Amino acid sequence: MPGMELNGASAIITGGASGLGAGTVRALVDAGVRCTIFDRNEGGAKTLADELGSLANYVAGDVTNPDDCQRAVDQAAQGGALRVTVNCAGTGWVGRVINKDNSPHDLGAFRFIQDLNVIGTFNVMTKAASAMAQQEPLANGERGVIVNTASVAAFDGQIGQLAYSASKGAVVGMMLPAARDLSVVGIRVLTIAPGLFDTPLLGLLPEEQRQALAQSVLFPKMLGAPAQYGALVLHMALNSYLNAEVIRLDGGIRMPPK
């Protein structure tokens, strides 16, 4: 396949200490990519980096803090050409437009989710793109790829997902202008919209509820595995002809209103 050479390349993965981010780190390290895990969970980041050995390192910090993001990008770019940026740090929130007592959705909660899921993605995407743009291109003119994490909630927002769907819709919306902006420097921008994945986020639910969620998937009737997410990121990195596209990775699920 005529694709991006990852040998000797570096990657930065936000939220890399857990769930989809950790699945991505494992897939990229398996492919020989040097990974910088950027996560506010220092203990989790260190444990994974220690387990994976010399190809993994970490930076403890917050994606909503621009200085932390710059520090993480600088460290990732030190060890080799920064070719892969993956934004996985993010979280959900449950809250309706109006609460059961008809009071309005809390503004602080709405802001918190946009700050983490949108501004966090913006911070790392812009700083990483700046570093990637300054490195030598590969033979085909390519400098790298940025993969952002949305959610099927960007399209099938459920009852109580006002803040979360707004944030994931913004992640999808940023992709095309970003891919257009960065085409002149040979950087591709892609988005994955995951369905229901078996990560610590869903692990908080009782087993019975997890089983019910798995049964709601079209086929296969199971929660997605972080390794399947990591495999798609790796394919996106390798396949130079994929650009400016959002791929649902969801077993065909379409989320109902609730």
Ligand SMILES: NC(=O)c1ccc[n+]([C@@H]2O[C@H](COP(=O)([O-])OP(=O)(O)OC[C@H]3O[C@@H](n4cnc5c(N)ncnc54)[C@H](O)[C@@H]3O)[C@@H](O)[C@H]2O)c1
């Ligand atoms: N699990 C799912 O089913 C699912 C479905 C759709 C979308 N997603 C999205 O995928 C992404 C990853 O989800 P996950 O299930 O792997 O979650 P997770 O909770 O397992 O992992 C998220 C990681 O992000 C880190 N993080 C959170 N806030 C941070 C911050 N401010 N700065 C730095 N790091 C921070 C956490 O410490 C954690 O290690 C999220 O954006 C989530 O919205 C997940």
